[in-house]
Structures are given as C-alpha cells and as structure tokens.
Amino acid sequence: MSNLGGYQLLTTFAKKVGVPRNLVALIAGGGAIIGGLAVKGGERLWNKVKSKENKSDAVYTIMCDAKSNEGVFLRQGDKYRVLETDEDAVLIELLKNENNPYFVSQYLLENISNYNKNSDK
Template sequence: MSNLGWYQILTTIAKKVGGPKILIGLFVGGGILVGGGAVAGGNVIKKIVTENINKKRQTKEAAIVYTVITEGKSNEGLLFEVGDTFKVLETDRDAGLIEKSGDKNNPYFVSLKFLETISNYRSSAKERRKDN
C-alpha cells in the first residue's frame, strides 16, 4: 500500500483521460454544468412557488366583498348606489377588474382610486409599488 493516496488516484485518472490539463478541464466543465443546472432548477422552483403564492393571494382578495357607502358613477359609466357590493378580481396599477353583485354584464374595469372614494375598498401601498 502506498502513502501517496489521492495523488496516486489523480495521476492514474489523469493518465487515462489524456493528461492533467484535460482532467482539470473536466473538473471545471463538470462544475459549470452542475452549477448551471442547480441555478436553472432553482429559478424554475422559484417561479412555480411565486405563481402559487400569487394565485392564493388573488383568490383570497377575490373572496372579499366590498360595500358601496357613497353613490357614484365611474368614468366608464358604471353606476354605484349605496349598499351595492362588489369583488375585486384582479388589479393592475391603478385599475381593477371587479365583479358587481347582481349585475349580468360583469366584469368591469374600474379605477381603484374611484373605488376607494365610494366604498370600503382600500388598495394597499405594497400592491401599488408592486404594480408600478
């Protein structure tokens, strides 16, 4: 048994692959492949998790029913009377896709600022930062 250990193993492998430069190249190339695969896999997992979180958040927000407390008419011509209810299905910057309860022509796009002035709906500052 030799006391050379790993040195002997590496020199034997280097001879089989064509020299130490090729062996080092194989180690570096293998490391790049494994590292790149890990990064790509991590990005895919992050995307899936983010999509699931967003779907849950939208489902939770869509379940909240807001009540109109002041009469109003949106720029789009949609009339709101005191006591009307609606759900915010999705938001994009300063617009929201809403479903007005009891209305057969749903859904509608309405200004979120307008909804805040006529109802108990409040868009969060975090939501506005995300959309901008």
C-alpha cells in the first residue's frame, strides 16, 4: 500500500495554481479568511449570550453628583444598568463609559438614583 496518494494530490494541485508558492499562499489566505469568519461569529454569539446574562435590563438614572467610597464618580444624568448584586455591593455598567464595570454601594445608589434593591429582582 502506497502513501503517495496525498503527495500526488498536492503536487497536482500545485501545478494547477502555478507554483508551490501559490498553493501555500492559497492555503494561508483561506485559513485566514475562515479564521476571521470564525472569530466574528464567535464575537456575535458571545455578545448575544452576554446581553442575555444581564440580571436586569432596567436602566437607572443618577439624580445628583456623587463619589463612591470605591472612587467612582457618578454624575447627574448618568445612566447605568445593574449587572449583579451581592449584599451591599452592586456591580453596575455605566452607559456610554468604556471603563466598565464598577462596584458601588447599594446604599449610595438608592440615595442618588431611582434604584431600589427590590426593583432589580
């Protein structure tokens, strides 16, 4: 039994595309395209899953300026979503802010915004 079948197929295909260098370029280019499509598809799927994982779709508004004990500056008019809560700690996503997420005190949020710990459940 011969193992030349695969080699023969590759040499035949290399001759059809010109030289072996062209075959390597086609294989690398095809791999890059397939890899790029896979990454884009994975990003879309991740974003869908991530958006469905949000605990709440409710958007809350900051009513007055404040600075949390954690050093987060919250400005009047800022909008945020609650991602997760754990006792007094609330993980929030400030909308239109690239440095998310932030942990903030539940007590602070209840005093400076329209957030209520029971409204998130």
